Amino acid sequence: MMPELHTDIAVVGAGPAGLAAALAVCEHGGRVCLIDDNAKPGGQVWRAELGKADSQVWLANNPAIPAELATRLVQADKLRVLTATRVVAVTATGSLLLEDTQKSVQLHYQTLIVASGARELLLPFPGWTLPGVTGAGGLQALVKQGLDVCGKRIVLAGSGPLLLASAATLKAAGAHVLLIAEQAKSWQLAGFVWALRHWPAKLAQAAHLRWALRQVPYRAGSYVQAALGKERLQAVRLKLGNTVREFECDWLGVGFGLLPNTELLQALGCELQNGTAKVDALLQSSHPDVLVAGEACGIGGLDKALLEGRMAGLVATGQIAAAKALIPERELHLRFSAHLARYFALSPAVQELADADTMVCRCEDVRHGELLGYSNWREAKLQTRCGMGACQGRICGAACSTLYGWPVTGNRPPLLPTRLGSLLQLESTEVSSS
Ligand SMILES: Cc1cc2nc3c(=O)[nH]c(=O)nc-3n(C[C@H](O)[C@H](O)[C@H](O)COP(=O)(O)OP(=O)(O)OC[C@H]3O[C@@H](n4cnc5c(N)ncnc54)[C@H](O)[C@@H]3O)c2cc1C
Structure with missing residues (x-):
């Protein structure tokens, strides 16, 4: 028999949104189960640094998490935390299949808060699968988890504020960041910075980052054309305005902005809008028992994630007036989201970097040239196995949406590559509920 857990409120994702949601639930007496697939809570922005967070204390020893939040969470009653645990499937209304390295567990909840965060948009270009090429935030995460980049020459390219945040982490770790190539044009960046006057804290944060990176060239209207090397990355070819230059380097981090993680929401049957969960002003999804918070x-960004986490926790515990009081502040964050999307919109040039030989689906070795003959994701998937590998289309699905305009639909359980034991549990659950 599969072990079962019962909770009032389940929160998927222990990043800022999930932690804030869990705290709000606890403060109002609810019983909450917080699930995250990382070894420590914190999500992307507060990712626990290896070696600095190896105590058994589940949260208090991650110094990235603000001390007050950490302390209140550690003291919270009725909070159960499952780290290194993934949600792999929806088994029935109000039930999720979870797994860790040892076992599968069925979790029953009354209300679910999905705070599953975001991932980077990776677009294919010649050489992008060479060892030494990673996501820009991915490289930051590797460094936080112990990758030694001291003295390494690094180029960052792509789009959005994450390039600066990654550069700051890499520089603090002793790397030599040669250049940041931002695809947005100078006038877009100027517009973004001008608009930041409505968000003084973000303006201060941006200024602080730019000051910390004052010796790192930051080139607008610039993008990667190719990663060069035989066995491993040796150099990168960049289009810098009207010129093309090659830089010898050890690492290349490339990310073209962020994409919400919506696989669980899709499995739950929640409606999406422009690739994001469709929610009302109180973060209620189209599914009656499912709230969504954060990326x-x-x-x-962080402040929106924290606020929405709190709102979702309040709504889940029936504190509707308190949640409603936060709506105006959320609207300010939503305006910031719109500015971000507007000023860092991708130029057509970065959507056309792949040549016929460029790998699009790196799990199943499917190249751009092979995909050009298809008209939708399903057809391409069935004929080429694109999107059917270990990442289950998380990387190439988004790339295909951007390159070919295909909506990615029809994902099936499990949500992630799964232990055989979980697959058997999934099958027996499906049989018994049918
Ligand atoms: C690679 C990367 C690096 C970033 N670095 C920064 C930074 O340095 N500074 C900054 O301001 N912003 C950064 N961001 C932006 C970041 O997304 C937000 O600022 C903030 O972390 C959002 O909080 P969140 O709680 O919405 O999501 P997240 O912090 O992303 O937390 C979501 C959590 O849910 C977990 N999860 C998702 N699906 C499942 C599942 N099925 N089962 C179990 N757990 C699951 C994830 O592993 C993650 O821990 C980064 C984003 C990315 C993608």
Whole structure:
């Protein structure tokens, strides 16, 4: 028999949104189960640094998490935390299949808060699968988890504020960041910075980052054309304005902005809008028992994630007036999200970097040239196996949406590559509920 857990409120994702949601639930007496697939809570922005967070204390020893939040969470009653645990499937209304390295567990909840965060948009270009090429935020995460980049020459390219945040982490780790190539044009960046006057804290944060990176060239209207090397990355070819230059380097981090993680929401049957969970002003999804918070319902950064997490926790515990009081502040964050999307919109040039030989689906070795003959994701998937590998279309699905305009639909359980034991449990659950 599969072990079963019962909770009032389940929160998927222990990033800022999930932690804030869990705290709000606890403060109002609810019983909450917080699930995250990382070894420590914190999500992307507060990712626990290896070696600095290896105590058994589940949260208090991650110094990236603000001390007050950490302390209140550690003291919270009725909070159960499952780290290194993934949600792999929806088994029935109000039930999720979870797994860790040892076992599968069925979790029953009354209300679910999905705070599953975001991932980077990776677009294919010649050489992007060479060892030494990673996502820009991915490289930041590797460094936080112990990759030694001291003295390494690094180029960052792509789009959005994450390039600066990654550069700051890499520089603090002793790397030599040669250049940041931002695809947005100078006038877009100027517009973005001008608009930041409505968000003084973000303006201060941007100024602080730019000051910390004052010796790192930051080139607008610039993008990667190719990663060069035989066995491993040796150099990168960049289009810098009207010129093309090659830089020898050890690492290349490339990310073209962020995409909400919506696979669980899709499995739950929640409606999406422009690739993001469709929610009302109180973060209620189209599914009656499912609330969404943080990047999963729109890219907007840390402050938005914290606020929405709190709102979702309040709504889940029936504190509707308190949640409603936060709506005006959320609207300010939503305006910031809209500015971000507007000023860092991708130029057509970066959507056309792949040549016929460029790998699009790196799990199943499917190249751009092979995909050109298809008209939709399903057809391409069935004929080429694109999107059917280990990442289950998380990387190439988004790339295909951007390159060919295909909506990615029809994902099936499990949500992630899964232990055989979980697959058997999934099958027996499906049989018994049918
Ligand atoms: C690679 C990367 C690096 C970033 N670095 C920064 C930075 O340095 N500074 C900054 O301001 N912003 C950064 N961001 C932006 C960041 O998304 C937000 O600022 C903030 O972390 C959003 O909080 P969140 O709680 O919505 O999501 P997240 O912090 O992303 O937390 C979501 C959590 O849910 C977990 N999860 C998702 N699906 C499942 C599942 N099925 N089962 C179990 N767990 C699941 C994820 O592993 C993650 O821990 C980064 C984003 C990315 C993608």
